[in-house]
Amino acid sequence: MTDTTPTAQLSAAGVSIWLDDLSRERINTGGLQSLIAEKNVVGVTTNPTIFAAALAKGEAYDEQVRQLAASGASVDEAIFEITTDDVANASDIFHDIYERTNGVDGRVSIEVEPGLAHDAKATVETAKKLAEKIGKPNVLIKIPATVEGVEAIADTIAAGISVNVTLIFSLQRYREVINAYLTGLERAKEAGIDLAGIQSVASFFVSRVDTEIDKRLTAIGTDEALALKSKAGIANARLAYQVYEESFATERAKALVAAGANEQRPLWASTGVKDPSLPDTLYVTELVAPNTVNTMPEKTLDATFDHGVITGDTVTGSYAESNEVLDKLAALGVDYDDVTATLEREGVEKFNVSWGELVETVTNALEGAKSQAAAK
Template identity: 60%
Template sequence: MTNPLHTLSAEGVAVWLDDISRDRLRSGNLQELITDRSLVGVTSNPTIFDKALKESDAYDDQLRDLAARNVSVDEAVRFITGYDIRWAADILRPTYESTGRIDGRVSLEVDPRLARDTERTAAEARALWWMVDRPNVFIKIPATAEGLPAITRALAEGVNVNVTLIFSLDSYRGVMDAFMAGLEQARENGHDISRIQSVASFFVSRVDAEVDKRLEKIGTDEANALMGRAAIANARLAYEAYEQAFATDRWKALADAGATPQRPLWASTGVKDPAYDDTRYIDQLVAPGTVNTMPEATLEAAADHAKITGDTVRGAYEQARQDLEAVASLGIDYDDVTATLENEGVDKFAKSWEGLLGRVSEQLKAHS
């Protein structure tokens, strides 16, 4: 029987894993997923690294060396995460080459405490890009108002960027504009823009979690009927915006110079509500030229029983609009929902980073 992930890949959706650990790398598990699960990319975040450090002794030798060198906690985090990202990038390098430099990608996040600081975000992105020194790495920068100019600046300098924390359609349009501006500047700066890649991480399940909470509070039959429909509608309309942006004369000029589009990446695809089917954000967001980055549990669920029936996005734009309009008609403010989610996302990522710093600090002391 065909693995649904193979079918998903054949539909033009790149399968990525939202997880990394040194145990996964040294055990050969990442290579197994590449072979058996059609995996072509990896994303990471501070919570993932914190969990990896908590659950494994694979970092002990490096922690002892870092403690002996008396490096700061911030630098230790860069060394530890950079080590894993480089290793994963090397494992995925054949995929990078075989897909014409499109996939085989690994993402590393800029310190999320800098999300509201353009200058420091841009500087940190440059530093991480230099430190990891792999062409198939993405540096993750948030789609905050302050992050957008940092995204443009990084791309203009030839840095591959994974734009994270996108919730609203307006924000996504701003991200695509920042991407094209970055490529235009990169071309002016003499870079080969065919070698610059980017993805735009559009968050999915968190939208349902927030909207459903508000619908539940309303509590009417009409509100209950709309539960679980906002996130998929939002993502489908994001893909429509993507099609529109990359059909412009502005994009054609860049494409003629060798550029490839910034792919939409569906992030936060593990369901938050156990009442929902565990592959709903896989099955219902199938569209060519996209990426779906999945937690391991979602990846395995998709491999087991995802129902891939072809493109489930491009024929559903009108229904998506109707779903969001119906939610709005009940007094739920779309802009407030997405602003709330962005602010919460920045705060949660920053707290996760603080947690990672605390974990590394404790382990440095334990190994000194």
């Protein structure tokens, strides 16, 4: 690995590269270690879709499924055991990076069950249960930024648990997320919890914003509308970085940092392009800024490593231009609040569908194992 590769340049520019994927096969074969060594990967994010896909292929989970079936584990218990085992093992792989970066990177994320997205109390209980089960200092518990999720974020941070806030689409919701983080830190400080041990990232989704807005621009169909396609996602994310800069420059935030707290870094999620006509590294090269995370599907990571052109900070200084994009969209009748509310609702629905697929996959695996055992 040299500092001339695009991923090394991206890292040098202050962007932490996290892989948006995890499987037991990737852990067992050394594939994850290779990405760390060769492509500057310093963390991993997971979600129900990723686990459903991992379980649906290969034989890496067969032995554990047989054991769970023999013990009479329920489907929910089996999912809990399987997913937390993968995250714990990945956390061990990243532990050296966690130590070397003083806890900033080397992080592995696991999501609370998406069916709890509108139940703050159950979300907090599940977050605590996941953190305790995994028992690794470098785990992040993913909580969606629904209205109820924002409440749960404050409570989870207050308990000293590190959080990856997911499914953020709007700038206003992002401000609420930062406020929840700071509130949680203040409560943790009052409780005597060491703030230095609490980390958080705020996952701001990018490509899905373009997908939804571009659909509306295509429906409008004018030259002016079509000229704005594929610009909203980057503009929205760049303005999120402005919110981050402003929020952590306040006296409130600076007082917490002085007491040992960490800033909540912006994380760019949904960074694989959905439109094949776009450059496959668009949501990487156009969102380079210090103290950020970009969580990439492997296809995007490979593209970035192969031909990404990293030109330094492409975010700060772009705020007037980014606001102009959103202003032009509003003038055309594209309702920003409706777009972001739609995306949040659909995001929760998609995770619920994936959770259902995960439940079905594990149910079938358990039943198959029981049948095999009975046939012997």
